[in-house]
Amino acid sequence: MSEKKKKDLPENEAEETAAPAEEAPETPAQEETYTVTAEQMAKMEALAKMVSEGNDKYLRLAAEYDNFRKRTAKEKENLYAAAKADTVKPFLDVYDNLERGVSQFAEDDPHRQGLEMITKQLLAVLEKLGVTEIQALGQPFDPEKHNAVMHVEDESAGENTVVEVFQKGFALGDKVLRFSVVKVAN
Numbered sequence: 774m775s776e777k778k779k780k781d782l783p784e785n786e787a788e789e790t791a792a793p794a795e796e797a798p799e800t801p802a803q804e805e806t807y808t809v810t811a812e813q814m815a816k817m818e819a820l821a822k823m824v825s826e827g828n829d830k831y832l833r834l835a836a837e838y839d840n841f842r843k844r845t846a847k848e849k850e851n852l853y854a855a856a857k858a859d860t861v862k863p864f865l866d867v868y869d870n871l872e873r874g875v876s877q878f879a880e881d882d883p884h885r886q887g888l889e890m891i892t893k894q895l896l897a898v899l900e901k902l903g904v905t906e907i908q909a910l911g912q913p914f915d916p917e918k919h920n921a922v923m924h925v926e927d928e929s930a931g932e933n934t935v936v937e938v939f940q941k942g943f944a945l946g947d948k949v950l951r952f953s954v955v956k957v958a959n
Contacts, residue, residue, distance in 0.1 A: 930958035
């Protein structure tokens with residue numbers, strides 16, 4: 774068809790009448806090869822070594838930072854626990870004095886009842902903080918929890934059994950704040 778006729782036809786028809794374009798035959802992609810001199814090869818190896826060293830330094834630095842982060846988190850946690858223990862210890866002496874005060878009054882004395890209420894309140898506050906009493910009476914002697922100040926021969930008690938508690942011991946979690954002062958039998 775001539776160019777003039779193509780112009781007169783609508784666009785769609787002009788496209789249909791046009792001869793199909795020749796497609797280039799597909800040829801498989803050929804790999805490009807390069808010739809490299811010994812000097813260029815040495816430079817590439819040096820660059821590869823430098824990249825490898827940089828990557829190694831990066832990985833070591835990342836591991837070091839991760840260890841630092843974990844260590845500081847653990848130190849903060851331990852610091853909080855130590856501060857909490859140091860804060861609670863003086864209140865244990867107050868508890869001992871309240872116990873002594875309670876024992877000075879008769880059962881029906883209003884002063885005793887008041888001191889007992891204060892003692893219970895102090896124990897409740899200590900429990901909220903995670904402080905627990907170390908059970909000692911009738912328990913086997915444990916040097917990690919008990920401090921033996923007396924030893925007595927008693928056939929009715931078992932061997933290495935705590936028969937009397939002179940001062941109650943307390944623990945904060947797994948840490949002993951104050952050892953129980955006890956008398957051990959046999």
